[in-house]
Amino acid sequence: MKRFIGFIKKEYYHIFRDKRSLFILFGMPIAQIMLFGFAITNEINNVDIAILDHSKDADTKEIINKVSASKYFSINQIIEKESDIEAIFKKGKVKAVLNFEKDFSKNLIKERKATIQIITDATDPNTANTISNYVNAILAQYQKELNKDVTVAYQIIPRTRMVYNPELKSVYMFVPGVMTIILMLVSAMMTSISITREKELGTMEILLVSPLKPIQVIVGKVFPYIFLSIINAVVIVILSIFIFKMPVQGSLFLLALESILFIISALALGILISTISATQQTAMMISLMGLMLPVILLSGFIFPISSMPLPLQLISNIIPAKWFIIIIKGIMLKGVGFQFIWKETLILMGMTVFFIGLSVKKYKIRLE
Amino acid sequence: MSITVSNISKSYKTVKALQDISFTVKEGELFGLIGPDGAGKTTLFRILTTLLIADEGTATVTGFEVVSEYKKIRNSVGYMPGKFSLYQDLTVEENLEFFATIFGTTIEENYGLIKDIYVQIAPFKDRRAGKLSGGMKQKLALCCALIHKPKVLFLDEPTTGVDPVSRKEFWEMLKRLQQKGITILVSTPYMDEAALCDRIALIQDGKILEIDTPNAIVKHYTKQIYNVRANNVYQLITSLNTYEHSHSVYPFGEYVHYTDKRADFNPEDLLLYLESKKLSDIEIEKTQTTIEDTFMELAK
Numbered sequence: 001m002k003r004f005i006g007f008i009k010k011e012y013y014h015i016f017r018d019k020r021s022l023f024i025l026f027g028m029p030i031a032q033i034m035l036f037g038f039a040i041t042n043e044i045n046n047v048d049i050a051i052l053d054h055s056k057d058a059d060t061k062e063i064i065n066k067v068s069a070s071k072y073f074s075i076n077q078i079i080e081k082e083s084d085i086e087a088i089f090k091k092g093k094v095k096a097v098l099n100f101e102k103d104f105s106k107n108l109i110k111e112r113k114a115t116i117q118i119i120t121d122a123t124d125p126n127t128a129n130t131i132s133n134y135v136n137a138i139l140a141q142y143q144k145e146l147n148k149d150v151t152v153a154y155q156i157i158p159r160t161r162m163v164y165n166p167e168l169k170s171v172y173m174f175v176p177g178v179m180t181i182i183l184m185l186v187s188a189m190m191t192s193i194s195i196t197r198e199k200e201l202g203t204m205e206i207l208l209v210s211p212l213k214p215i216q217v218i219v220g221k222v223f224p225y226i227f228l229s230i231i232n233a234v235v236i237v238i239l240s241i242f243i244f245k246m247p248v249q250g251s252l253f254l255l256a257l258e259s260i261l262f263i264i265s266a267l268a269l270g271i272l273i274s275t276i277s278a279t280q281q282t283a284m285m286i287s288l289m290g291l292m293l294p295v296i297l298l299s300g301f302i303f304p305i306s307s308m309p310l311p312l313q314l315i316s317n318i319i320p321a322k323w324f325i326i327i328i329k330g331i332m333l334k335g336v337g338f339q340f341i342w343k344e345t346l347i348l349m350g351m352t353v354f355f356i357g358l359s360v361k362k363y364k365i366r367l368e
Numbered sequence: 369m370s371i372t373v374s375n376i377s378k379s380y381k382t383v384k385a386l387q388d389i390s391f392t393v394k395e396g397e398l399f400g401l402i403g404p405d406g407a408g409k410t411t412l413f414r415i416l417t418t419l420l421i422a423d424e425g426t427a428t429v430t431g432f433e434v435v436s437e438y439k440k441i442r443n444s445v446g447y448m449p450g451k452f453s454l455y456q457d458l459t460v461e462e463n464l465e466f467f468a469t470i471f472g473t474t475i476e477e478n479y480g481l482i483k484d485i486y487v488q489i490a491p492f493k494d495r496r497a498g499k500l501s502g503g504m505k506q507k508l509a510l511c512c513a514l515i516h517k518p519k520v521l522f523l524d525e526p527t528t529g530v531d532p533v534s535r536k537e538f539w540e541m542l543k544r545l546q547q548k549g550i551t552i553l554v555s556t557p558y559m560d561e562a563a564l565c566d567r568i569a570l571i572q573d574g575k576i577l578e579i580d581t582p583n584a585i586v587k588h589y590t591k592q593i594y595n596v597r598a599n600n601v602y603q604l605i606t607s608l609n610t611y612e613h614s615h616s617v618y619p620f621g622e623y624v625h626y627t628d629k630r631a632d633f634n635p636e637d638l639l640l641y642l643e644s645k646k647l648s649d650i651e652i653e654k655t656q657t658t659i660e661d662t663f664m665e666l667a668k
Binding site: 002003005006007009010013014017018201202203205206207208209210211212365366367 | 414417418419420421438439442443445447449451452453454455456457458462465466467469470471472512
């Protein structure tokens with residue numbers, strides 16, 4: 001135990017004396033979450049939209065005025081028939097079409113409700129979602145004005161339709177995604193680099209010719225990173241709650257446990273990488289190319305898995321990050337309990353055990 | 369026997385690093401492996417410190433077999449690799465403390481053993497190891513290798529890249545450690561250091577040329593060596609090499625060491641020959657055989 005503590009003490013000296021790794025450890029998470037946060041939730045400005053007005057009456061004109069007066073939208077085109085919608089989207093400039101039903105004002109007065117269809121181009125799901133939210137807000141405002149001094153409320157019913165990606169699968173995805181990336185980066189890359197550094201500097205030779213068991217060396221190396229990764233996870237959650245107002249619906253305790261599980265599986269991957277690479281540079285390249293890219297591209301973080309070709313969908317199953325994203329998305333966004341994510345947890349656990357087993361088996365008790 | 373090596377061979381892809389090496393080191397002996405870079409010294413060290421497995425042959429250290437009982441060996445030896453292998457971002461004291469801890473001991477417990485060496489680096493104990501000079505680094509590395517009171521000490525080229533004064537000090541320390549009963553296996557490319565060992569093995573291209581005490585090895589060399597000097601060293605060497613009776617020629621400091629094939633060699637003949645080659649300021653005199661001469665002869 002004393003040996004173990006001595007080892008960890010040494011690891012902390014390494015981490016806190018190396019400005020580069022300190023920056024990666026603590027600067028990166030904050031920078032990334034800010035970057036992704038602001039890039040994705042950024043307000044939209046002057047988005048081109050088209051109008052299809054079947055009634056052309058006082059109310060529709062008023063709504064159109066309000067929409068074009070806002071700084072968010074500029075009206076690019078007025079179209080006359082439904083069949084133009086497809087063509088206009090295909091051109092790509094117009095991101096949304098407002099389609100007013102026939103006899104909009106008449107319906108509003110007679111039946112106290114009227115319908116407007118908001119059709120958005122959801123190839124970029126985040127923009128599509130933001131557009132529809134903004135239009136809804138303008139409509140709600142107008143409705144409120146109408147209802148100021150009437151007894152029976154007028155209702156404008158917006159019907160939102162997303163074309164090209166109807167399910168719109170990436171709302172608030174960035175926080176779980178960034179958290180996954182950061183934990184992967186810190187855990188896998190940093191451990192693999194710190195183990196290969198010992199090889200590169202020759203200190204591994206001395207550690208091997210000492211009574212330390214391989215397991216003591218490995219655990220001693222990864223332990224500080226478990227701790228630091230947990231701190232990072234906490235920082236990310238705090239940032240997303242307080243800066244991006246992202247609600248965390250589910251249990252924080254469950255979130256913490258699942259995060260620790262993922263951290264351990266990433267650490268095991270890091271150890272595995274360190275056993276196959278001789279230099280820090282190789283370890284870093286393998287971590288970046290072999291772990292980061294799949295995490296970003298195939299985990300469902302940026303590109304929805306359901307819209308990938310089948311072979312990639314199958315490959316995505318072997319990426320631990322995919323399962324972790326499903327889990328924390330469930331906990332953070334949907335507020336689900338363990339009974340809904342036990343399957344994913346089990347898969348992640350299985351992968352972790354497999355990676356640990358493999359890296360212990362591959363860990364060399366000798367040189368080469 | 370503290371170390372026994374029998375018929376060890378080891379190859380890397382195409383290079384034969386060690387070929388059929390055998391020797392023994394007695395308890396408390398200061399044994400030197402003398403040979404140029406690439407002779408296989410480091411490979412041999414790594415096999416004995418259980419870091420590599422030999423292709424053929426067996427070896428024991430403190431009675432334990434290097435492959436099957438590697439864990440026991442790792443508990444009882446001190447190893448100082450050729451490359452400086454301490455943590456550069458840790459201070460002198462932190463390094464020492466770390467190595468004491470992982471061997472399950474404390475600095476205080478074995479301070480007596482390292483005291484002589486440690487007092488020399490103690491003024492720099494708060495300095496990062498990476499910022500030490502070459503000699504200081506080696507002293508620290510020796511302290512770290514000694515902190516757990518090993519029975520056998522493996523030192524792979526401990527004085528390479530160290531200034532002559534520190535080298536001398538370093539060897540004095542080894543002598544003192546030897547008196548404390550520690551078996552020491554040390555390798556060096558410097559022939560002058562060989563004379564300080566109890567016994568030496570001359571090694572080249574993975575083969576042992578000779579094993580004996582430094583004195584005996586020198587005595588094996590029967591030819592008389594001459595120091596030759598002239599105004600132009602390069603021309604002197606080429607002239608000597610083309611001399612029909614020349615046996616061996618190689619530069620040695622400011623002189624060229626020359627041996628002749630003939631038993632009844634007369635330096636006057638050589639003088640005349642060299643003068644005919646338009647060399648001037650020629651000096652030819654007898655000199656003592658050194659280990660380097662022996663090595664060059666054996667390595668021919």
